Amino acid sequence: MGLALLGAVSQGILWGIMVLGVFITYKLLDIADLTVDGSFALGGCVCAVMVVGGMDPLLAIVVAMVAGMVAGAVTGFLHTVFEIPAILAGILTQIGLWSINLRIMGKSNTPLLKNETIFSSVTDATGLSTNVGAIIVGVVIAVVIIVALYWFFGTEIGSACRATGNNEAMVRALGVNTKITKMIALTLSNGLVGLSGALICESQKYADIGMGTGAIVIGLAAIVIGEVLWRVLPGAKLHAFGGRLTSAVVGSIVYFLIRAIVLQMGMDANDMKLLSAIIVALALCVPVVWEKYQLRRAYARASRELPETEGATTEGGR
Amino acid sequence: MLTLSHVSKTFNAGTINEKRALVDCNLHLAPGDFVTIIGGNGAGKSTLMNMVAGVYPIDAGTITLDGKNISRLSEPARAKYLGRVFQDPMMGTAADMQIIENLAMAKRRGRARTLAWGVTRAEKEEYADRLRELGLGLEKRPTAKVGLLSGGQRQALTLLMATLTEPKLLLLDEHTAALDPKTAAKVLDLTEKIVAEKNLTTLMVTHNMNDAIRMGNRLIMMHEGRIIYDVRGDEKRSLTVKDLLQKFEEVSGGELANDRMLLS
Numbered sequence: 001m002g003l004a005l006l007g008a009v010s011q012g013i014l015w016g017i018m019v020l021g022v023f024i025t026y027k028l029l030d031i032a033d034l035t036v037d038g039s040f041a042l043g044g045c046v047c048a049v050m051v052v053g054g055m056d057p058l059l060a061i062v063v064a065m066v067a068g069m070v071a072g073a074v075t076g077f078l079h080t081v082f083e084i085p086a087i088l089a090g091i092l093t094q095i096g097l098w099s100i101n102l103r104i105m106g107k108s109n110t111p112l113l114k115n116e117t118i119f120s121s122v123t124d125a126t127g128l129s130t131n132v133g134a135i136i137v138g139v140v141i142a143v144v145i146i147v148a149l150y151w152f153f154g155t156e157i158g159s160a161c162r163a164t165g166n167n168e169a170m171v172r173a174l175g176v177n178t179k180i181t182k183m184i185a186l187t188l189s190n191g192l193v194g195l196s197g198a199l200i201c202e203s204q205k206y207a208d209i210g211m212g213t214g215a216i217v218i219g220l221a222a223i224v225i226g227e228v229l230w231r232v233l234p235g236a237k238l239h240a241f242g243g244r245l246t247s248a249v250v251g252s253i254v255y256f257l258i259r260a261i262v263l264q265m266g267m268d269a270n271d272m273k274l275l276s277a278i279i280v281a282l283a284l285c286v287p288v289v290w291e292k293y294q295l296r297r298a299y300a301r302a303s304r305e306l307p308e309t310e311g312a313t314t315e316g317g318r
Numbered sequence: 319m320l321t322l323s324h325v326s327k328t329f330n331a332g333t334i335n336e337k338r339a340l341v342d343c344n345l346h347l348a349p350g351d352f353v354t355i356i357g358g359n360g361a362g363k364s365t366l367m368n369m370v371a372g373v374y375p376i377d378a379g380t381i382t383l384d385g386k387n388i389s390r391l392s393e394p395a396r397a398k399y400l401g402r403v404f405q406d407p408m409m410g411t412a413a414d415m416q417i418i419e420n421l422a423m424a425k426r427r428g429r430a431r432t433l434a435w436g437v438t439r440a441e442k443e444e445y446a447d448r449l450r451e452l453g454l455g456l457e458k459r460p461t462a463k464v465g466l467l468s469g470g471q472r473q474a475l476t477l478l479m480a481t482l483t484e485p486k487l488l489l490l491d492e493h494t495a496a497l498d499p500k501t502a503a504k505v506l507d508l509t510e511k512i513v514a515e516k517n518l519t520t521l522m523v524t525h526n527m528n529d530a531i532r533m534g535n536r537l538i539m540m541h542e543g544r545i546i547y548d549v550r551g552d553e554k555r556s557l558t559v560k561d562l563l564q565k566f567e568e569v570s571g572g573e574l575a576n577d578r579m580l581l582s
Contacts (some may be wrong), residue, residue, distance in 0.1 A: 003522055155432070155434060155435060156426060157433060160417060162412070167409065167411065173371070173400075175428040176423075176431065274564065
């Protein structure tokens, strides 16, 4: 059990990089970008083929990230230049990537076997266990990326990207071409997704054509779990941007912990996607239900404080 | 300063919903002109503003601003020259971003965005001063999210943003229509103050005839996509609401008055 949980934490951190990518499109740009499923597998496939071909494992990850960026740029191109709705543009790229990924690998999966990975070089050099090594590498990369994103979204270009998700009309009126900001965000987002796919590939020592299936749902689940945690945790500030980014990665870790626990409890691994969907659906329902409940309660409280009106009965809120 | 010649715009051309929003519009503004625009619903007031701002492409004609033909420029490319305030207080600001972040983005209107930090320290002080001038106490909470502000505060902020980098032309599209009368009056006072201070060339659409008469040095009336009345100087100053209504009936053969205009 302990080992399984440790494995879940390491997986959660590495997938957390993907969640940061989803965070950019879903939370900042207000787009549900379905490219993610394809670009995650793309990152894994590119990385696997490069490593098996003898490339340096670190360089292979960089190449995989660039591949992810290209995938994001394709979606961005379809969405901004040809005005295809973002969801549809993402689906088109995702479907196309399935075939591309098969072409890249030439088969449906590629094992890395005895090839060196960034994780094996860390564990070999330090003598740490596989999971602890993966956690350390993952935390370092996650911290670097959170700091980089915090910086980027504080710059003039980054501010314009954030504002685009907020109010496009205003951003255009201030002289920013929103096609470019959307393009930047989609490219950056899918770069991180590709990077995450490559990291997962190197840590599990294989790439599979189906490894990205459902990645977007995992991303959304992690984001909402993170948000809920940050709302509950005392002292954690959800409105601070660094906190929001961190919450996304923490949400990812918690997601994989939940997953490990229910699998340990004997759940069929194939049912996991259903569970993910239920988690996301629940997490999206809770704030709505909560707000309605609060309104009803506030109304009931206010009604009690009012003097009784002749002949009127108070019925529950709205 | 601004010249529109033979500008036309038809929406949904060739369909049953065809709407000739602007018909062969001609208008020339001298530098420093403050023009108020009135007209009934669907007269083409907002379309005129949107044509100048480049929200939609024009069908025909040319728009020249300060000697430069801007007819075919995209909306972001024209933003360099224009300050805009919209009718909807939600439209002029980014709700999830801080007051100073919004100001900083407005400060960079028309400039290429770089990877320099979005809000510099020197700017923060400048913005505190400018916010103080609004007299709304916003300088005390510069990092508050704009979404927490009231409609009036947001409009005042948008007005400040529109004029932070001096525009060649200020476009105000019924910018007080969504506010309560008291707040609207405040925002209008602020508008007059800022326009006078910077001697801005301004186009202001309003549904309030009193405001249209009181403010600015020139008034135009629109009807069915055409400018049907153009008055300035002493003649404008001596106008009354009754004169305007009469004038409208004369030219259009119909009644200008809708309830909204009469009640305000």
